Amino acid sequence: MQQRCNKVFMVNLLKSKNISETPFRKEVLEIFSKYNNAIPLSIVEKELKKYNRITLYRTIKVFLEKGIIHKITISGEDSNYAICQEECNTDAHRHQHIHFKCKKCKTIYCVEINEFPAITLPNYKVEQLEIQATGLCENCNV
Amino acid sequence: MQQRCNKVFMVNLLKSKNISETPFRKEVLEIFSKYNNAIPLSIVEKELKKYNRITLYRTIKVFLEKGIIHKITISGEDSNYAICQEECNTDAHRHQHIHFKCKKCKTIYCVEINEFPAITLPNYKVEQLEIQATGLCENCNV
DNA sequence: TCAATAAATGCAACAACGTTGCAATAAAGT
DNA sequence: ACTTTATTGCAACGTTGTTGCATTTATTGA
Numbered sequence: 001m002q003q004r005c006n007k008v009f010m011v012n013l014l015k016s017k018n019i020s021e022t023p024f025r026k027e028v029l030e031i032f033s034k035y036n037n038a039i040p041l042s043i044v045e046k047e048l049k050k051y052n053r054i055t056l057y058r059t060i061k062v063f064l065e066k067g068i069i070h071k072i073t074i075s076g077e078d079s080n081y082a083i084c085q086e087e088c089n090t091d092a093h094r095h096q097h098i099h100f101k102c103k104k105c106k107t108i109y110c111v112e113i114n115e116f117p118a119i120t121l122p123n124y125k126v127e128q129l130e131i132q133a134t135g136l137c138e139n140c141n142v
Numbered sequence: 143m144q145q146r147c148n149k150v151f152m153v154n155l156l157k158s159k160n161i162s163e164t165p166f167r168k169e170v171l172e173i174f175s176k177y178n179n180a181i182p183l184s185i186v187e188k189e190l191k192k193y194n195r196i197t198l199y200r201t202i203k204v205f206l207e208k209g210i211i212h213k214i215t216i217s218g219e220d221s222n223y224a225i226c227q228e229e230c231n232t233d234a235h236r237h238q239h240i241h242f243k244c245k246k247c248k249t250i251y252c253v254e255i256n257e258f259p260a261i262t263l264p265n266y267k268v269e270q271l272e273i274q275a276t277g278l279c280e281n282c283n284v
Numbered sequence: 285t286c287a288a289t290a291a292a293t294g295c296a297a298c299a300a301c302g303t304t305g306c307a308a309t310a311a312a313g314t
Numbered sequence: 315a316c317t318t319t320a321t322t323g324c325a326a327c328g329t330t331g332t333t334g335c336a337t338t339t340a341t342t343g344a
Contacts, residue, residue: 020340022292041330055293057331062292073217075272100266111266117259119275124242124253127277130217133261135269162311162320183301197322199302 017066024050028059029068029083038072038082038099038108072099072108074132080108102137109137159208166192170201171210171225180214180224180241180250214241214250216274222250241272244279251279 013029014021031047032039041060045051060081063069072080085097096116100109111133119126135141155171156163173189174181183202187193202223205211214222227239238258242251253275261268277283 020291022340024293052294053330054295054332058292061331071217073215075213075215075221079217098261098263100263100268103269109266111263113261113263117261119240119255119259119273121240121242121253121255121275123280123283124251124275125278125283126242126275127245128275130274130276131261132272132274133263133266133268133270134272136267138265141265141267164311164321166322194323195301196303196324200321203303 013068017068019062019066024052024055025059025062028056028063032069032081032083038080038110040078040080042078044081072110072132074099074101074108082108082110085110085112098131098133100133100135100137102140103134104136104140107137155210159210161204161208166194166197167201167204170198170205174211174223174225180222180252182220182222184220186223214252214274216241216243216250224250224252227252227254240275242275242277242279244282245276246278246282249279 014025019025027048028044031044034047035043041056044056045053048056060069063081064071067084069081070084072082074080097110097112100111101107102109116129117131119129153163153168156167161167169190170186173186176189177185183198186198187195190198202211205223206213209226211223212226214224216222239252239254242253243249244251258271259273261271
């Protein structure tokens with residue numbers, strides 16, 4: 001797998017998606033890669049040296065459109081965002097991972113999964129599945 | 143299964159949850175049971191004879207807390223709500239159903255499922271799964 | 285390297301969604 | 315029927331996210 005945690009990679013990521021590499025965007029990307037897991041905008045906000053609400057929203061929007069990050073919505077919580085581990089394109093975010101939220105430390109993990117469960121429903125044609133799990137993560141399950 | 147589509151049931155539902163039966167609450171419940179599927183607040187709003195935004199929010203909040211309805215959040219969409227088909231309590235909404243969104247008619251269904259898939263992740267203790275599917279529903283898959 | 289062009293940023297203002305305090309009203313219990 | 319308790323509705327506010335426009339920064343090409 002490609003290394004996704006250094007500045008060179010970040011710049012290449014921006015270049016490969018055909019968007020200009022600005023200090024703001026690089027900083028946001030570095031924050032996402034520093035946290036390996038999904039984080040809400042409130043964390044990005046705190047980490048940013050120079051925070052601007054509007055610019056952040058626009059940056060996130062562009063990153064989502066370009067498939068650099070993806071959005072994780074868990075009922076009743078802030079939206080969380082994480083760097084896409086596979087190649088995503090704008091239309092089909094067919095991740096082979098599930099989103100796991102630890103009920104103790106509240107961390108949201110994108111967990112790669114080998115055997116993605118298949119579900120067949122009578123009368124429905126299932127084309128895509130999105131799975132969210134809750135429980136205890138490695139660190140909290142002691 | 144209990145019948146969940148008549149006024150008597152609605153009143154009993156309110157009684158059994160120990161909340162007073164007001165015209166507003168009964169009307170909201172009837173709207174939910176009229177639509178068999180999950181609906182956003184915008185639909186409830188249109189169906190209400192006398193709509194009050196604040197009262198609706200509070201009613202929804204109470205219904206959620208009492209386990210009368212549950213909330214379905216699909217990334218990037220309005221929240222949807224549907225009557226709980228099984229007994230829910232406030233803490234554990236361990237539904238044996240998945241949420242299915244038809245990509246054509248946009249309807250969101252709560253689909254009961256017999257064999258709920260089991261997922262085991264190395265290093266994670268999975269306690270609960272929430273599954274959202276997209277595809278084509280019975281009516282649109284022709 | 286530097287000017288010309290294109291894109292990103294920041295401000296002000298707005299819109300949607302949701303909440304809170306408080307007074308008025310309706311439901312429940314006696 | 316009356317008292318108590320809960321619900322409703324209004325005004326006002328907070329949060330989240332967007333848009334138009336002027337300014338600043340990045341990119342391109344000579």
